[in-house]
Amino acid sequence: MTCELAFLPVGNADTIVIRADGGSIIIVDLHKIPFLLKWLKNNEANTISRIYITHEHRDHFPSLEDLVTFLDNWLKRGGTIGTLCLPYEVYKEAKKKVAANRTANKRLEDALLRLSQWEQSREIIFIEATRGANPYSQQDLEIHILHPGLLYAQNHLVDIKGKDNEISLVLRVTYGNFAALLLADVEGAGLKQCINICQPKELRANIVKIPHHGAYPKNGDELRQLLEAIDAEIAVLSVGSNNNYGHVVPELFSLLLNLKKDISKRLKQFICTEVTRSCVHSASELTLMGKSGLPKQQLCAGEITILAETSGTWQLKTETNHENVISTLKYPACQGCIDPGVVSI
Known part of the structure; x- marks a missing residue:
């Protein structure tokens, strides 16, 4: 039996589906719900055991109204849902918004009522997601929350406005001797906290x-330190060809290439869902582009699926013929072909 981790090509965003031993489904983030529904239909899925929404940003969370529509339709068609982890205080803040103007927020009010009804009927169980809380277990599959800690998350919400990426969930998925680290959009102070609070094992x-889809944080040294501690064999990037943030930034590709060259590290490969501008354009062209991306979506690996065994071995499956795609690119970063004028490696 195997554990399947599917990284769907939903642009500069995350939708990850985990399925072990052909059984229940765990979903991490919900961008482009129709894309997720297509995957669920193609894989004849009917039971969603757990949904983790790592943080409130729209590239991970569709909004409470759209989430409720998805859940409602799923339940009406006979599907089931076990537990749901909502972003921190999103329900509380939505209640405040409705109280301030019920007329303008009628759909949101209806969504909150529906969530409350599901909780009362126990059709869906709502859980808290902080370090050590509510681990998931299904035979050999386990999912643990490594970050943020409860007090860190609460302090952040009181002391800092915005910067939700710093408290986005970091999940450890294990299947026997296999492990995957899903880092959501963790950055800034969250990176440092994650390093400090987590044990090496x-x-x-x-x-x-x-x-964060190939962004490079101001504290890039701490991102490097975290990736060195993880010491993965393969790195997956969920990126969008036409994003307007400059992702994947060359510094991030450079970091990954340096880890690949380090013989003391295990990293042998990194792979992107979509083609990025850094793999297509020269340094001078990128300067003229500002932060704009490519004109349209272009799949690189497309859907990236990891098929893991309890022994710790795994196989990579891609939607596209990945080798053929990268052979058409002028500067395929995964092959070490970054334009020297962009960044040194």
Whole structure:
């Protein structure tokens, strides 16, 4: 039997589906719900055991109204849902918004009522997601929350406005001797906290999902330190070809290439869901582009699926013929072909 981790090509965003032994489904983030529904239909899924929403940003969370529509339709068609982890205080803040103007927020009010009804009927169980809380277990599959800690999350919400990425969930997925680290969008102070609070054995993993779609934080040294501690064999980047943030930034690709060259590290490969501008354009062209991306979506690996065994071995499956795609690119970063004028490696 195997554990399947599917990283769906939903642009500069995350939707990750985990399925072990052909059984129940765990979903991490919900961008482009129709894309997720297509995957669920194609894989004849009917039972969602747990949904983690790592943080409130729209590239991970569709909004409470759209989330409720998805859940409602799923339940009406005979599907089931076990537990749901909502972003921190999103329900509380939505209640405040409705109280301030019920007329303008009628759909949101209806969504909150529906959530409350599901909780009362126990159709869906709502859980808290902080370090050590509510681990998931299904035979050989386990999912643990490594970050944030409860007090860190609460202090952050009181002391800092915005910067939700710093408290986005970091999940450790294990299947026997196999492990994957899903880093959501963790950055800034969250990176430092994650390094400080986690034990080395918690961080080490076969697979790592690179945070924030190929952004490079101001504290890049701490991102490097975290990736070195994880010491993954493969890094997965969920990126969008036409994003307007400059992702994947060359500094991030450079970091990954340097880890690949380090013979003391296990990293052998990194792979992107979509083609990025850094793989297509020269340094001078990128300067003229500002932060704009490519004109349209272009799949690189497309859907990236890791098929893991309890022994710790795993296989990579891609939607596209990945080798053929990268052969058409002028500067395929995964092959070490960054334009020297962009960044040194």
